[in-house]
Structure formats: C-alpha cells, structure tokens
Amino acid sequence: xxxxxxxxxxxxxxxxAGLAAAVAILRFALGLGTATxxxxxxxxxxxxxxxxxxxxxxxxxxxxxxxxxxxxxxxRYHAAARPAILTAFLGYGAVAVGLLFDLGLxxxxxxxxxxxxxxxxxxxxxxxxMLYLTVLALEVTPTILERTPFQKTYRFFTRLAxxxxxxxxxxxxxxxxxxxxxxxxxxxxxxxxxYSHLLPELFFVSAICLGISMVMLESCxxxxxxxxxxxxxxxxxxxxxxxxxxxxxSLFKLGDLLRQGKLSMVFDGSWPGNLFIVEILMSALVPxxxxxxxxxxxxxRGIWILAACSVLGFVLDRINASGLxxxxxxxxxxxxxxxxxxxxxGIVAACVLVFLFIEEHFPxxxxxxxxxxxxxxxxxxxxxxxxxxxxxxxxxxxRKAAKVYSFLFVAALAFGLTVAPKTEPAVKTHAVRAVGAGxxxxxxxxxxxxxxxxxxxxxxxxxxSCALCHHLHQxxxxxxxxVICHKNMFLASDIFNHxxxxxxxxxxxxxAKCHGEGQPLQVTPSKKCSECHTKDxxxxxPVVTTFDKKWAPSYKDAMHKMCIPCHVTKAADRKVNLPNLxxxxxxxxxxxxxxxxxxTEVPVPQEEEGRT
Amino acid sequence: xIENPCILTDVTKCIGCExxxxxxxxxxxxxxxxxPPRPGNSVDGLDAGRWTTVIRQPDNHFVRKQCxxxxxxxxxxxxxxxxxxxxxxxxxxxDKGICMGCRYCMLACPYGIPHYxxxxxNPSVRKCILCYPSLKSGKIDKPACVGACxxxxxxxxxxxxxxxxxxxxxxxxxxxxxxxxWGESQVGGTSVLYLxxxxxxxxxxxxxxxxxxxxxxxxxWAALKPVPFEFLGMGLVMGSLYWIIERxxxxxxxxxxxxxxxxxxxxx
Numbered sequence: 060x061x062x063x064x065x066x067x068x069x070x071x072x073x074x075x076a077g078l079a080a081a082v083a084i085l086r087f088a089l090g091l092g093t094a095t096x097x098x099x100x101x102x103x104x105x106x107x108x109x110x111x112x113x114x115x116x117x118x119x120x121x122x123x124x125x126x127x128x129x130x131x132x133x134x135r136y137h138a139a140a141r142p143a144i145l146t147a148f149l150g151y152g153a154v155a156v157g158l159l160f161d162l163g164l165x166x167x168x169x170x171x172x173x174x175x176x177x178x179x180x181x182x183x184x185x186x187x188x189m190l191y192l193t194v195l196a197l198e199v200t201p202t203i204l205e206r207t208p209f210q211k212t213y214r215f216f217t218r219l220a221x222x223x224x225x226x227x228x229x230x231x232x233x234x235x236x237x238x239x240x241x242x243x244x245x246x247x248x249x250x251x252x253x254y255s256h257l258l259p260e261l262f263f264v265s266a267i268c269l270g271i272s273m274v275m276l277e278s279c280x281x282x283x284x285x286x287x288x289x290x291x292x293x294x295x296x297x298x299x300x301x302x303x304x305x306x307x308x309s310l311f312k313l314g315d316l317l318r319q320g321k322l323s324m325v326f327d328g329s330w331p332g333n334l335f336i337v338e339i340l341m342s343a344l345v346p347x348x349x350x351x352x353x354x355x356x357x358x359x360r361g362i363w364i365l366a367a368c369s370v371l372g373f374v375l376d377r378i379n380a381s382g383l384x385x386x387x388x389x390x391x392x393x394x395x396x397x398x399x400x401x402x403x404x405g406i407v408a409a410c411v412l413v414f415l416f417i418e419e420h421f422p423x424x425x426x427x428x429x430x431x432x433x434x435x436x437x438x439x440x441x442x443x444x445x446x447x448x449x450x451x452x453x454x455x456x457x458r459k460a461a462k463v464y465s466f467l468f469v470a471a472l473a474f475g476l477t478v479a480p481k482t483e484p485a486v487k488t489h490a491v492r493a494v495g496a497g498x499x500x501x502x503x504x505x506x507x508x509x510x511x512x513x514x515x516x517x518x519x520x521x522x523x524s525c526a527l528c529h530h531l532h533q534x535x536x537x538x539x540x541x542v543i544c545h546k547n548m549f550l551a552s553d554i555f556n557h558x559x560x561x562x563x564x565x566x567x568x569x570x571a572k573c574h575g576e577g578q579p580l581q582v583t584p585s586k587k588c589s590e591c592h593t594k595d596x597x598x599x600x601p602v603v604t605t606f607d608k609k610w611a612p613s614y615k616d617a618m619h620k621m622c623i624p625c626h627v628t629k630a631a632d633r634k635v636n637l638p639n640l641x642x643x644x645x646x647x648x649x650x651x652x653x654x655x656x657x658x659t660e661v662p663v664p665q666e667e668e669g670r671t
Numbered sequence: 672x673i674e675n676p677c678i679l680t681d682v683t684k685c686i687g688c689e690x691x692x693x694x695x696x697x698x699x700x701x702x703x704x705x706x707p708p709r710p711g712n713s714v715d716g717l718d719a720g721r722w723t724t725v726i727r728q729p730d731n732h733f734v735r736k737q738c739x740x741x742x743x744x745x746x747x748x749x750x751x752x753x754x755x756x757x758x759x760x761x762x763x764x765x766d767k768g769i770c771m772g773c774r775y776c777m778l779a780c781p782y783g784i785p786h787y788x789x790x791x792x793n794p795s796v797r798k799c800i801l802c803y804p805s806l807k808s809g810k811i812d813k814p815a816c817v818g819a820c821x822x823x824x825x826x827x828x829x830x831x832x833x834x835x836x837x838x839x840x841x842x843x844x845x846x847x848x849x850x851x852x853w854g855e856s857q858v859g860g861t862s863v864l865y866l867x868x869x870x871x872x873x874x875x876x877x878x879x880x881x882x883x884x885x886x887x888x889x890x891x892w893a894a895l896k897p898v899p900f901e902f903l904g905m906g907l908v909m910g911s912l913y914w915i916i917e918r919x920x921x922x923x924x925x926x927x928x929x930x931x932x933x934x935x936x937x938x939x
Binding site: 087088089090091092093096097098099100101102103126129130131132161162163164165167168170171173174175176177178179180181182183185221225226228229230232233236237240241243244245246247248256259385388389390391392393563 | 709710711712713714717718719745748749750751752753754769770771772773774775777778779781783786787788789790791792793794795846875876877879880881882887888890891892893894895898901902903905906909910912913916917920
C-alpha cells in the first residue's frame with residue numbers, strides 16, 4: 060500500500076523548492092534590493108535571523124546528541140543520534156546555502172579562508188562552521204557506508220568516530236556562543252531585554268535546549284510521515300532531559316535580567332516587553348513545566364506539540380535578538396518580502412527532501428529502513444492488478460514520483476518567475492535638496508516675486524556665493540522666506556531685537572555701549588551694526604551693501620537694495636538684451652505688458668505657485 | 672598627507688547649501704541624482720550614492736552627517752575578511768576586492784554610516800573615505816566637502832589642531848555653543864568633530880544613550896579573547912568525561928562478571 064501522506068508531503072516540498080528556485084534566479088540576476096525588503100537600516104533580515112542564526116541553533120541537536128550518546132553513554136538515545144547528526148549536517152549545509160543568498164558578493168565567500176581578521180566574531184563563526192561542516196560530513200559517512208561493499212573504509216571511519224565527535228562538540232561550543240558574541244558590539248541596536256554581556260553563554264545554553272527539542276520534533280515528524288510506532292521510551296526520556304535543560308536556561312536568562320535590573324522592562328506593556336514574554340513562554344517556561352508532568356511525557360501528541368512550541372520559541376529568540384528587537388533602535392519597520400520567505404522555506408524543503416532520501420536508502424534509523432525496504436519489496440512482489448489510466452500514464456514507484464515531483468517543481472518555478480517582482484526603472488531626484496534649481500515665488504501675497512535661483516547663483520559666482528545672500532549664517536535661509544526676519548515691509552531696523560541686545564549686554568547700564576556716553580537714546584547717534592558684528596554679519600561683498608548702515612533694513616529696502624542696482628545695470632547692458640529687467644513688473648506680479656515680457660521668458664512651474 | 676586628518680564642523684555656521692554634497696559626489700564619481708527611495712533606507716538622507724548629507728533640525732539648524740572615521744572603528748573590527756580598513760594615517764576605507772558582502776559593518780556602526788547598493792547585482796558597501804586616495808596622492812590638500820564649504824562651517828586639519836580650535840571657539844563664545852565637542856571621546860574618539868548650539872546626540876542610533884567612551888570593539892574582544900582556551904578546555908572536559916565514564920562502565924562490568932561469573936558486555 061502506498062503512503063499517500065508521504066507522497067503529498069514530498070510534493071509540497073518540491074513545490075516550495077521550485078518557487079525558491081525562481082526567486083533564486085531573480086536574486087542573483089537583479090540583486091538583493093529586488094529580492095528582499097532589506098534596507099540600510101535593516102541590513103540583516105529573515106535570511107540571517109532564520110536561516111543562519113536559527114539554522115545553526117536548530118542543528119544543535121547534532122552535537123547535543125553526540126555528547127549524550129557517545130560521551131555520557133546514554134544508550135537509550137542511540138536511535139536519535141544518527142538522525143540528529145544527519146540533521147545537523149543538512150542544517151549546516153542549509154546555513155551555508157542560505158549565506159550564499161544573503162551575501163552581497165557570494166562568489167567571494169572563500170575570502171574568509173584567505174583574509175583573516177581574528178577580531179571579528181563572524182570570522183570565528185565562519186571558520187567554525189566550515190570546520191564543523193567537514194566534521195559532520197565525517198560523522199555522517201559511516202551511516203552512508205554501512206551497507207555498502209566498502210566495509211574497510213566503513214570500519215576506518217567508525218574508528219575515527221570518537222575523536223571526531225569530541226572535535227565536533229568543541230567546535231559547536233565555540234560558534235554557538237559566537238553567534239551571541241556577534242551581537243555584543245551593538246548595544247545601541249539590540250534591545251536591552253536581549254542585550255547582555257552574557258549573550259554568548261545564553262546562546263550556548265539555549266542551543267542545547269533547542270537541540271533536544273529539535274531531536275524530539277524530528278523523531279515525531281518521521282514517525283508521523285512513515286506511520287511508524289513512536290519510540291516513546293526515548294521521547295519521554297528526552298522530554299525529561301529537556302525539562303531540566305529548560306529550567307536551567309530559564310533561571311539563567313531571567314537571573315541575568317535580574318542581575319542587570321531589567322526585569323521590570325518585561326512587564327512595562329511595550330512591544331518588546333510583550334515579545335519577550337511570548338518568546339520566553341513558548342521557548343522555555345511552558346514546555347519546561349509541562350514536560351515535568353509524567354502524563355504529558357507519556358503522550359505522543361503532548362510531546363510533539365511542546366517540542367514544536369519550544370523550537371518555534373527559540374527560533375523566535377534568534378530572530379528577536381538579531382533583528383526584530385533592533386526595530387526599537389532604528390524605528391524603521393521591516394517585514395520580510397514573500398521572496399525572502401520563499402528562499403528560507405525552499406532551503407528547508409530541500410533539506411527535508413535530502414533527509415527523507417537518505418532516511419529511505421541508508422541506515423539512519425535501522426528499523427525504519429527495514430520497514431521501508433519491506434514495503435518496497437512487497438510492492439515489487441505484488442501481483443499485477445488492473446491498472447487505471449493514471450497509473451499507466453504515470454508509471455509506478457519511482458517513475459511516478461519522478462514525473463509528478465519534477466512537474467510540480469517546474470510548475471512552481473514558472474509560477475515564481477511570473478509573479479516575482481522585477482526592478483522598476485530608477486527614478487532620479489535632485490541631488491541637492493537646497494532650493495537650488497527652480498524658479499521660486501517668494502514674498503507675501505500680491506507683492507510676490509518670481510526669482511530664478513540658479514541664474515542668480517551663476518551670476519554671483521557659483522557655488523561659493525551662497526553666503527552672499529544667505530547672510531548672517533541665518534539658519535534655514537534656504538528654506539526661510541526673508542519675511543521671517545524682516546517682518547515689517549517698511550519699518551527700518553525691524554529685525555533688530557532691542558530687548559535681546561540689552562539682555563546680552565547686561566541690562567540698562569549698557570545703553571551707552573551703543574548709543575554713546577551722554578547721547579540721546581535714539582537711533583541716529585548709535586553704532587553701526589557692523590562695528591560689533593564684525594564676523595557674524597556677512598563678509599563685505601558686492602551684492603549686499605546695506606549693512607554698512609546704522610540700522611537693519613526693512614524688508615522692502617533689503618530686497619530692493621540687493622536687487623535693483625544690479626537689475627538696472629543689467630537692463631542697460633545691451634549684451635544682456637533685457638531692457639525691462641529694471642522695472643517693477645520684471646519681478647512682481649502685475650505691471651505692464653512689456654514689463655511682463657521678461658517673466659514670460661521663464662515659465663513658472665505650477666506647483667511653485669501655491670507655495671508662498 | 673597629514674597624520675590623523677580630522678574635520679571640524681561648526682553647526683552654527685552651516686547654511687545648508689549642500690555644496691559639500693555636490694563636491695563629494697563629484698570627486699567620488701557618485702551618481703548625480705539620488706538613488707530611488709527605498710523604504711527604510713533614508714533616515715538621514717545618506718545612501719550609497721550620497722556619502723555626506725545635511726540634516727535639517729528644528730529651528731533651522733543644519734547638521735552635516737558623514738563617516739566619523741573613529742579611532743577604533745567598529746566596522747573595521749567586525750569585518751571577517753578585513754575589507755574595511757583603518758589606514759595608518761587615520762581615514763577608514765573599504766576594499767571591494769576583499770568584501771564578501773555580509774553587511775556586518777552596517778550593523779556594527781553606531782552612527783549608521785555604511786550604506787549598500789541594494790539595486791546592484793554586484794553591490795558594494797559605500798561610505799565616506801575622507802577623500803583618502805586624492806589626499807594621499809596630493810591631488811587635493813583637504814577633502815572635497817571642506818573645500819566646497821562657502822562659510823567655512825566645516826574645516827580640516829590634524830585632530831590635535833581641530834580639537835584646539837574647537838576648545839578655543841567654546842571658550843571664546845561660551846553662550847553661543849553647547850559646551851561639548853561631539854566626537855571628542857565617544858566610542859574612543861572620532862576624527863570628525865562637531866560644535867553646535869543644539870544637541871547632536873541624534874547622529875547616533877538610540878541618541879547615543881548606549882554609547883560610552885569605551886571603544887565598541889572592546890566589547891567583542893572581551894568575549895573572543897578566551898576562545899582558544901574555551902576550545903581546548905571543552906575538548907579536555909569531554910575527553911576526560913568519556914574516559915571516566917568508559918572506565919567506570921568497564922569496572923562495573925568486570926565486577927558484575929566477577930560476581931555472577933561472566934555477565935554480558937553490555938557497554939561495548
């Protein structure tokens with residue numbers, strides 16, 4: 060009898076992988092920008108948070124089970140060791156593949172081997188992952204070789220197993236904790252609830268917990284897929300182990316918060332606080348308490364639900380620490396694009412397919428393999444029955460699988476390529492956002508003036524001339540209408556703040572400092588502004604001459620005296636050939652038709668009209 | 672080229688004309704227009720094609736943001752391959768030939784300076800390099816942005832000179848400035864200093880609340896230094912545990928064999 064559940068599950072995996080393949084093409088052809096929602100404020104997203112941070116942690120089952128079975132001799136978990144190590148191998152392979160997608164220049168990934176920077180935690184992680192992947196390959200080799208004719212090689216590898224296992228545990232310790240070290244340098248990004256100087260240790264302990272949960276979940280999934288009898292003795296033992304490990308982790312994590320005096324932040328009702336509560340409940344507290352109850356440990360459903368809950372919780376922890384909690388600092392929202400999810404899920408699907416293939420053909424789980432082979436055998440021996448059309452068309456066994464799966468894969472690939480986002484044509488904007496280019500309309504209501512900024516800038520000497528008009532280094536001159544300071548059109552010295560001067564010059568005793576000893580307190584016998592403000596006012600320049608006066612000019616005077624002399628000169632200049640330039644209508648609304656003639660040469664953009 | 676080059680920007684003098692931006696784009700061959708906006712990218716106006724920018728603050732203050740060229744840069748310390756480099760003279764530069772594109776530097780920078788060419792299939796990290804190649808070759812004697820400033824709001828010299836000038840200005844006009852030089856000591860000191868009449872804490876993530884005078888690379892180094900010992904220690908612990916447990920099992924088996932006169936060798 061064919062296992063329909065398994066067939067559908069594999070089909071689904073092939074669809075997911077096909078969609079991911081389409082996104083992969085897009086990502087390498089068009090770049091990260093098109094394929095992800097990443098940005099300069101969120102340069103790491105789902106691919107680092109889930110594929111790398113989560114992936115490495117998920118694969119922690121490998122070293123945990125290696126230690127439990129081969130160092131501590133807990134033989135009852137022997138059945139879990141091989142699947143755990145195979146998962147770890149595939150998991151690290153997935154991390155490496157995920158990195159190829161996330162790296163901007165993946166073809167330079169080998170640089171980590173050649174160019175060294177021992178001060179970078181990522182350098183250490185890269186080396187450990189490379190070495191550990193090699194170690195895991197060596198650990199998996201006996202499984203592959205066991206039932207092959209290469210028995211000599213098989214025995215060689217089994218003899219090598221113990222030192223290799225120890226080396227694997229050593230390497231895992233390092234990089235599981237180094238993933239935490241990577242976040243140590245960003246106290247300004249990682250939210251205080253996740254930031255701690257003990258992050259490396261926390262990551263290591265949580266990896267052990269997650270490893271145990273993952274081994275349980277994996278065993279549950281294969282049991283369900285292949286409709287096997289659950290290995291309850293092993294599972295409940297692991298659940299008990301998980302309970303202890305989670306209790307240690309919870310104490311460590313909460314104790315660390317207490318030590319830093321951050322425990323109250325958990326309950327302040329903020330978004331990170333609530334996220335933290337969800338995470339710690341899912342990952343540790345709920346599974347810890349329930350796994351401690353013997354009745355739960357005896358129930359297959361209880362175990363798979365709690366293991367899944369814990370696994371999700373710890374993956375959430377990695378995503379929180381490496382990304383989600385950083386939203387707090389950047390205040391920039393990031394939600395992964397569907398293309399990012401697609402790649403992440405596609406890598407997982409590919410791993411699952413490879414895992415199932417190895418599970419079905421090599422003695423990962425010896426009993427399981429026998430069952431699969433027995434089923435295969437009976438199917439081959441079975442008498443031919445009446446074959447419906449579909450069976451004739453698709454064939455049987457692997458032929459059918461190959462046809463259906465490859466069709467699903469290609470269909471998903473084609474669908475993905477159709478719906479994948481394409482790059483949009485780049486929209487160029489002005490480089491300089493200071494009002495540099497257009498024609499401005501400035502001034503109030505009917506006295507509005509049209510002003511060609513660029514033309515004036517060119518006339519006055521280009522880029523060095525800004526300070527000639529944007530005088531006093533008055534902040535915001537580029538965006539501030541002149542009337543902000545020159546409030547009264549006709550009143551001279553209206554920008555002169557008398558009170559501010561008295562205050563700055565220490566009260567009423569200071570009158571004489573400007574008005575002169577024994578002189579009447581009037582405008583006329585007083586100092587010129589420029590006598591005191593030698594630097595703050597604009598440098599002497601040919602355009603603005605009005606500050607050589609005893610008072611600041613009125614708005615009207617300021618504008619007129621800056622503009623008119625030059626306009627008149629230019630109007631008389633035959634080479635310029637703008638005879639009406641010196642007349643009122645050249646700048647102002649209204650005026651005679653001939654005066655308007657100047658303005659019509661420079662069309663006023665519509666959107667500028669309303670911006671007075 | 673001078674040792675320890677440094678830029679001092681006086682916010683009270685900036686009129687926001689952005690001539691520095693134009694000059695920077697020109698000398699570094701950056702695209703004239705700005706890149707198309709990308710959600711989450713432009714918090715401060717910097718992007719891969721805009722290495723310095725002028726940030727408008729309330730009450731018409733203008734603050735020019737650029738790479739700070741830290742004395743002990745976090746971006747250099749985290750780069751696994753050493754593509755970000757602190758030159759002997761001081762500016763922090765980037766070597767695309769080495770980079771793998773992990774973007775760790777972008778996260779590690781407390782000021783959010785390195786930016787990425789998201790729309791390229793062959794992207795680089797881009798940031799201000801203090802015109803290092805041109806200064807080194809003697810083509811220019813000060814960075815392009817400084818040369819372009821019409822109000823001398825941003826000036827250039829050695830770090831000691833700039834610090835002395837900043838202290839002189841603070842002392843000369845105490846009421847004009849907030850009595851602080853931004854970049855003097857934060858994260859171990861930077862080579863771009865600021866004087867201002869407003870707080871410039873907003874230049875760093877989280878308003879710099881989590882930043883101290885301690886250089887950031889020290890935080891990771893404290894955890895990385897004992898790594899070789901942890902590695903060997905773990906091996907030692909695991910090895911000896913194995914030996915002890917194995918030996919105990921063997922002894923127990925022998926004992927059982929002695930008592931029962933030949934038990935099973937379960938442990939093997």
